[in-house]
Amino acid sequence: MAGRGGVHPPSADIIGFRTAATLILQDLRDRVGLEHWSISRRDGDTQVVLSALETSTGVGTGDVRPWRDSFCALVTEGHAPSCAEDVALVPVLQEIAERNRLSIGACAVVPVTAPDGEVLATICGLSDTPRPGLAASMGVIHRQAQILGIMLAHELRFAEQVRQTERIEQAAHQDVLTGVGNRRAWDVAMVREEARAAAFGTPATIVVLDLNGLKQVNDEQGHEAGDELIVRMAEELTGRLRGSDVVARLGGDEFGLLLPHTTQEQGRGLVEGILARLATVGVSASAGVAQRTAVDGLMEAWRQADARMYEDKKSNGSRRVSRPSQSARPKPAVLPAAHAVQNIDAVLELVKAQLGMEVAFVNRFQGEQRQFRNVVSSIDLPFAAGTIEPSVGTYCRMIADGDLPQVIPDVTAHASVKDLAVTGALGIGSHVGVPLHHLDGRLYGTLCAFSTHTSPGLGDRDAQVLRNVSDVVMRLVEVEDDRDERRYSFLRAVDDVIGRGGPTAVYQPIHSLTDLSVVGQEALSRFPGGSPSPVEWFSQAAEYGAGPQLELACVRSAVTGLPHLDGYLSLNISPATVLTPEFARVIGALPLDRIVMELTEHEVIDDYDTVNASLRPLRARGLRIAVDDAGAGFASMRHILAIMPDIIKLDVSLVRGIDSDPAKQALAASLVAFGAKTRAALVAEGIETPDEFRCLRDLDIAYGQGFHLSRPEPLEARVTDARG
Known part of the structure; x- marks a missing residue:
């Protein structure tokens, strides 16, 4: 059997889980009665023990x-x-026991599962002797596993999030030429990860990646050319990675x-994607890939x-690289995202079940008032999420x-609360609660x-579980509060822009490539100077549920120019x-005979029948539909x-570089042939060279x-040009 391998002191961000895991394992040993408990996680072909109560099992x-x-x-594999x-009585388990x-x-x-259902780890309890009636305790183990899964x-x-913060810190350890991390940044990141x-x-x-033939480039074209290759490689790498x-x-x-x-x-x-992209800009590189194992x-x-990487370089022996040409940066690669986290109400449901309570809630203090932020309950209550009342008493x-x-296992035995009006009004028999603090130490409210x-069995261990869960709850609260504030701030900005008649529009002509005559104009939205780009405005609007509001405001602004435009x-x-x-x-x-509606590739359509049904009567009256970004991805097709x-x-x-x-x-x-068969006209976007x-x-x-033909201009400029 393998022993300890690659074990490092836990970083600060896992202490909460470690503490809670130990507490839960101790609680399970007391409640369920099995002597040996552990929490482990699969890592490839190995099993890593995240937490264990030291016992005779070793x-x-x-x-x-x-x-x-x-x-x-x-x-977990169903055997x-x-x-x-x-x-x-279970031969396969007996065989494993004997083997070990x-x-x-x-x-x-x-299994310890994430809120999205992914198995993150397993809780295992073992006993030296058979335990009739163990099945009746499985519900307790499952509830504890749910809490651990959330944590x-x-x-x-x-x-x-810490990784992303570390990447910001990495700025202090940047390579002067490329702006990416230097060797010191790499060493720090390796230790932390x-x-x-x-x-x-x-x-x-x-x-690990290494340029091919750099020395030859330096010798033949000079070190400036070599430095350009190094910088281009760094740009391509950073453009395809996640923030973490x-x-x-x-x-x-x-x-x-x-x-x-x-x-x-x-x-x-x-x-493979990086190397292919590098090749298109004249950069050749060798690469090696290896995954961490728990043992090594x-x-x-x-x-x-x-x-x-060096083996790959040998096989690339004579491959040459050239001075890189200018081209658009690649889109970020799509890689697995970090695990999603359950919402606060779901955490409260688990807390309520684990403690055997009927009500669980989070409230925040606002001066002399308190507001119930989240409430879950199995009984009728005179308050709900959002209720505000005095906090005194x-x-x-x-x-x-x-x-x-x-x-407080028995409220009637506690003199300071048994006669409180709230005790009688709510019929409180037992209570447990802990303060909630921001990460900077400021008091936020309570988790109760x-x-x-x-509840005679209620004790400090339950309060300790609640204290551990409170850290998770508070972090979720801060994330949600911050998200809400950003949303409100953005929506206020949208209201302000629309209130001032915006967004404004500029118009880019669409030309016949035969005689360069103007056949139409595309309206492009512009927002106040210094604000995010139009792409960011529309992306945030969609995220915050204001997409249609903002888009239709843009339509209203753009169509004011219709009487003054050609085509x-x-x-x-x-x-x-x-x-x-x-x-x-x-x-x-x-x-509608003068309107074309462009649908972009980036917007997902779940129900084409419904979209077509909405457009059909408008198309019958002359509205034309364009599909944007053809050739950029599968969605547009x-x-x-x-x-x-x-x-x-x-x-x-x-279109970019199509001539070569x-x-x-x-x-x-x-696409030209397809358009001819379906009677669809083709418009090329972004023409920039003769x-x-x-x-x-x-x-x-x-x-x-495109810019080679004409640039976007505001209506005033177009009207002035038309007047001569």
Whole structure:
């Protein structure tokens, strides 16, 4: 059996989970009666023990063992029951016990799951002797596992936030040439991530990349050209990573990537995309990928990745690199996100069940008042979430001031509260509550639970569980409060812009590529100077539920210029807005034979039938539909096939450099043929060079727009130009 391997002192962000895990295991030992308890997590082919009560089984916190030799593997993979009152009656469990030289009479294994259902770990309880009636205690184990699941998922998410903070700190350890981390930043990140990976049993992958032929470039073109290659490589790497990933220049032309929550297979997929992208801008590199194992740790993964990179470099022997050409930066790679965390009400439900209470709630103090922020209850109450009342004389105020014990098993036996009006009004029989503090120490409010019956078994251990959970609750409160404040601030900004008649519009002509005549204008929204970009405005509006409001305000602003413009007016709109009643009212009042509605690729359409039904009567009156960003992704092609637009707009990524790219030319030609068969006109976006213009015209693309042809201008400029 493997012993302890790669164990590091826990970082500050996991102490809450470790403390709660120990407390819960002790509680389970007392309540359920099994002698040996542990919480472990699978990491590849190994099992990492996150927490254990030291017993004669020899299992200790931090141990690393083969996964296949564990009770947890048998149960979670469906080969054994989660509860075995007599292990001798379950041959596969008995075999594992004998293989590990353990004398086990009973066994209980319960998964610890994240709120989204992912199995994060397992709780395992073992007994030296058979335990008839163990099945009746499985509910207790499941509830404790749920609490642990919330806490562990929260700690994993908190660790993700810490990683992002660390990346900000990395600015103090930046490589002067590239701006990415230097070797010092890499070393710090490796130590920190190793501690997290060892504590949580989470995967992490190392990638090492090295430029090919840099010396030759330096010799033939000078070090300036070599530096350009190094900088371009750094730009491509940072453009494809998540905020929690680390990229560092390890020395010379060698770079390292540290990818938390990433398997070797996922890392390889990312590297393939990076190398392909580098090749398009004239940069050749060799790469090696290796995943951390629980036995050997990140340092060994780095060594393996470095060795594999050099093997790759040998096979690349004569590959040359050239001075990089300018091109658009890549879109970020899509990698697994960190675990989601349950909402506060769900945490309160678990607290209520675990403590055997009927009510659990969070309240916050606001001067002399308190507001019930979250309330869950199995009985009728005279208050609800949002209720505000005086805080003086309440259990919560007295707990926060230290004038009342955090645990009261029998309210009638406590002189300071038994005669309070609130005790009689709510029929409180037992109560437990703890203060809630911001991370900076300021008092926020309290987390409390009560029941109408007495709870003689209620003790300090329950208060300790509540104190541990309160840390999770408070972090969730701060996240939600901050999110709400950002949302309110943004919505106020939207109201202000709309109240002043905005957003304003500029208009970019759409030309015939045959004679350059203007056939239409695309309206582009502009927001107050110094504010986020239009893309950010619309993205936030969609996130905060104000997308249709903002989009239709843009439509109203843009159509004021229609009487002064040549040709049709093209307006950008999302499918979500198309489905709103206000859309039909606003658009229906316009001269639809002069309106084109552009649907973008980036907006997901779940129900094309409903969208088509909404557009059908408007199209019958002359409205034309365009699908934006064709050629940029699969979603736009789904739009085209499902909606059968009147106009297909070729994405700028397809147009850029099309004159020198046969693959792009082939794709554009296929879209021309498709348009001819479906009677859809093609418009090329982002034409910026004469060569692109000539190539598109030779491909029989009928229309186009871009800086080479004309730039967006406000209405006043267009009216002035028209008047001469």
